[in-house]
Amino acid sequence: MAATMQDVADRAGVSIATVSFVVNNTKRVTPETRARVEQAMQDLGFRRNLVARALASRRTRIIALVLAALDHGIRGASSDFVVGAAWAASAADYHLVVYPDDKKGGQLPALVGQGLVDGVVLMEVQMEDSRVELLTRLDVPFTLIGRTGDTSGLYCVDIDFDTSMQLAIEHLVDLGHHRIVYMPSIEGGAERLGRHIRAEAAYRRMAKQHRIPPVVMPCPSSVPDGRAAAVRLASVSPEATAVVVGDEAVAAGLVAGLQSRGITIPDDISVVSFLTSLEYRSACNPPLTVVSTPASELGRLGVQALLRQLEGAPPTEPVLRVGVLVPGESTRQAPTRTPARRRRPTPI
Amino acid sequence: MAATMQDVADRAGVSIATVSFVVNNTKRVTPETRARVEQAMQDLGFRRNLVARALASRRTRIIALVLAALDHGIRGASSDFVVGAAWAASAADYHLVVYPDDKKGGQLPALVGQGLVDGVVLMEVQMEDSRVELLTRLDVPFTLIGRTGDTSGLYCVDIDFDTSMQLAIEHLVDLGHHRIVYMPSIEGGAERLGRHIRAEAAYRRMAKQHRIPPVVMPCPSSVPDGRAAAVRLASVSPEATAVVVGDEAVAAGLVAGLQSRGITIPDDISVVSFLTSLEYRSACNPPLTVVSTPASELGRLGVQALLRQLEGAPPTEPVLRVGVLVPGESTRQAPTRTPARRRRPTPI
DNA sequence: CTGAAAGCGCTTACAG
């Protein structure tokens, strides 16, 4: 029913090869024959069959963005990763398709390594990620948005955690804060996401540099858990004047929770939402100060790295990008207390 | 390099057809030959080429969920649609792929109607949706999550707006509210999304039934716009005791905006987040009462309708599902005022 | 139960 190249060739009175040359612009064709072919395509409403093309050329020009949506949906910054990646693919005349998978890559063999996609961009990368071996075994080109523990031989784009954390901490230090708690989120499973490990290491490094006693207070990733964390904060670190929170939902919950305990943000405690989307930013009262994830940029870079790889470029060092400090009203000058009080907490 | 069926056939000493029968379980094969073939597949690490299979069988077992992510990302309930659809596809041994497109379907011809996907599930449907004609022209099976103005001949699953609105309005009426404003969101473009039209019609119907003077106050879909709407509300409908808000971000902003004007939620005004995700629900203070979108269920139903269509089933009436009332703390008994005051607003 | 062979709709050396 649908017209094939053969139909077009017949109607234009040329060979099927010539039609292919016209369609793909792969060889010189005289303007006259080209016109005849194009007319015939128009007449027949020809659309080339991508499957046949893929089989013959071993290329689909489709790349898959794989993320663990089956486990935790497409929340927060993920949307921006997708959009950035889709635009980049489209600009290079590729198609991006999002493939919802689980954290283990359980769906991966079904779609990948069977000729349907030219390559894969993998998100939410863990320090030890079984999907990396899986993709290697499936023999499909792939790049990571994020990093495993050992990145040698891999194509990666990621956040520059050190510089991003520096933005957050120095913003607070400049405001006179010296008791800055770091509240990373912990996800459902036990997997160690690369970004959690690296963000915490960056915090410890910055804390050391600024002589801040490091306090790390993990919190499950949800608004209610953020609320609950407000209670724990008082006992874990009563002298804290600022909190760097690694999850937008936790940040929103923490602010609400602190407020309902009579603590004023930012007068009593400053809060920074660290490497998150801007999702809850203005839904909070006051609007949050955020170091936002350069998500759409990383989506774009991930796709571009993959496309370079498809053209045979060798792996490079991971490409890193810094988050953007978006000032809000949840950070302010540290409250002045007597230094004695700050330096010597009452013994337990 | 990768083993083909021919390689497997050679190694097992059978014909390529027999390998195909084993791989697809399409014909009886004696246990002995089956075992030989399976051993050969194992030895060679055989994975069948889906592209070749698709070309020969005209089926890819891939369906695409198309949404306008290029225009407004994957926010709110969209994530749940994706997850519900992906699970349903997976359960039927299909693969779901998410295809980020724009509102006009600009990317559609590139992927669809060229043999790569067996069918399409379309989201964010407008009353007049050019993509419907496009998909018809591309001659690919598709179902809608949502409805155009005229649904005859189409496969649709959608929200039951009337019953969902009834849930919201009667929840408020039972609490003694009679001045209930409806605040739908207006999106960037001018397209009339089916759900906006139908939700508003449902509101007007319920308002009439309960003798509520209908007040419709559209608001752009963002938290800051929700805040701004708090100001407008006072002038547009000073006597309102409840607001039904058709967007989670607007609901969050409205609550914050009202509060910063000294209005207490829910004592002074009740707020219902209508047919939204639960996204901002507990980030708000107080947590919102929500009529939540049955998103993952609709995702599932959309895929299932498509699969039935692929098996040749004729179109049915649209399949409708009701939202779920999730009680929160943003609704309460209407404040008692003198009936006179309520019944006769001061003349302008 | 198994196999030989046509065919899916393209791409791409190779010849001319």
Add this chain to the structure above:
DNA sequence: CTGAAAGCGCTTACAG
């Protein structure tokens, strides 16, 4: 500049 033909790796009547 154009064409005849092999081949991509499968599926599926058809025969036996």
